[in-house]
Amino acid sequence: MTPVPEIDHLIGLIARLPGLGPRSARRVTLALLRDPRGKLLPLARAMESAAMSVRTCTSCGNLDVEDPCHICRDPTRANDLICVVESVNDLWALERAGAHHGLYMVLGGVLSALRGIGPADLNVEPLFERLRAGSVREVILALGATVDGATTMYWLQEKLHPYDVRVSRVAQGVPMGGTLDVLDDGTLAAAVSARRPM
Amino acid sequence: MTPVPEIDHLIGLIARLPGLGPRSARRVTLALLRDPRGKLLPLARAMESAAMSVRTCTSCGNLDVEDPCHICRDPTRANDLICVVESVNDLWALERAGAHHGLYMVLGGVLSALRGIGPADLNVEPLFERLRAGSVREVILALGATVDGATTMYWLQEKLHPYDVRVSRVAQGVPMGGTLDVLDDGTLAAAVSARRPM
Numbered sequence: 001m002t003p004v005p006e007i008d009h010l011i012g013l014i015a016r017l018p019g020l021g022p023r024s025a026r027r028v029t030l031a032l033l034r035d036p037r038g039k040l041l042p043l044a045r046a047m048e049s050a051a052m053s054v055r056t057c058t059s060c061g062n063l064d065v066e067d068p069c070h071i072c073r074d075p076t077r078a079n080d081l082i083c084v085v086e087s088v089n090d091l092w093a094l095e096r097a098g099a100h101h102g103l104y105m106v107l108g109g110v111l112s113a114l115r116g117i118g119p120a121d122l123n124v125e126p127l128f129e130r131l132r133a134g135s136v137r138e139v140i141l142a143l144g145a146t147v148d149g150a151t152t153m154y155w156l157q158e159k160l161h162p163y164d165v166r167v168s169r170v171a172q173g174v175p176m177g178g179t180l181d182v183l184d185d186g187t188l189a190a191a192v193s194a195r196r197p198m
Numbered sequence: 199m200t201p202v203p204e205i206d207h208l209i210g211l212i213a214r215l216p217g218l219g220p221r222s223a224r225r226v227t228l229a230l231l232r233d234p235r236g237k238l239l240p241l242a243r244a245m246e247s248a249a250m251s252v253r254t255c256t257s258c259g260n261l262d263v264e265d266p267c268h269i270c271r272d273p274t275r276a277n278d279l280i281c282v283v284e285s286v287n288d289l290w291a292l293e294r295a296g297a298h299h300g301l302y303m304v305l306g307g308v309l310s311a312l313r314g315i316g317p318a319d320l321n322v323e324p325l326f327e328r329l330r331a332g333s334v335r336e337v338i339l340a341l342g343a344t345v346d347g348a349t350t351m352y353w354l355q356e357k358l359h360p361y362d363v364r365v366s367r368v369a370q371g372v373p374m375g376g377t378l379d380v381l382d383d384g385t386l387a388a389a390v391s392a393r394r395p396m
Contacts, residue, residue, distance in 0.1 A: 010244045
């Protein structure tokens, strides 16, 4: 793209990030190169430091500089309430919302025939270890309302059946602040069928 | 955002890049952290290497690991033909297109009353040094067809007037592959008034 290998290499790596392409990678690279000491170097150092220190929590799959992560180590959280999510991004979203005060199980994906993701690819064993230890009261399935997410929730429900544990899934319905006319048929049908007395 | 300072810091730096925000920064950070050795570390190293080696060419404003840059040092290029562009991104675009075989002058911006960018903020002195040395035959103004771009081209035209040099500007008209019905009125008017005999 440019005849400068150092710049080309950097653009190529940035262009492979999710949501970016060659055009936006050039723009990002240029913005960084305009201020090598003030922007580029601090970012490089932050990345190197994160690469060296951040690890995956072996009990829940969260990312942290310590293993077990700060959530698994927090004595104030309900350790008999496990919320199953697809990715760390979902965990972060629930944490930002303050929506869950128990522990997590990050699957690292959902079952997908199309993308060839089977049960063996999901990080689910730590959950069953806890279930066998009898320390879990409720498992909340918080996967996306997609075909793959629903498939994975049904599969998990089956697998959880032999254990003495409550299994629930997050509610579907009208999003907060949302108007009904922009919602898809599936959401509307789910919202009506899950209606509650006022 | 997350209670892990290392990850938070990285998300914060990435969110400040052009075209990215907190949401896309979280997605990018997560994709990088999923493969620390394979993705995050190589990117950190490429950034550090670029920050250390890439510099601004003192004669044209291009970015390269050498100063003068590879374009200014290329003996096969017409050194009496200078193309004035706003940014290195524009230079890269012209180079990719193989549209210009002379040298460049990267202004690093255009005059803008709104953003407080005046003549002193533009990297234009190396051009006038060359003009005073009498080594320039033609200056091509290749700035964007915006109000600020046009203002800058008129200002440069005035400044170039005392020198014995041809001043031209890139043509405006219908883009290659474009249909007329999607073009704005200004472009259509410019394309008609600059019509050429067939």
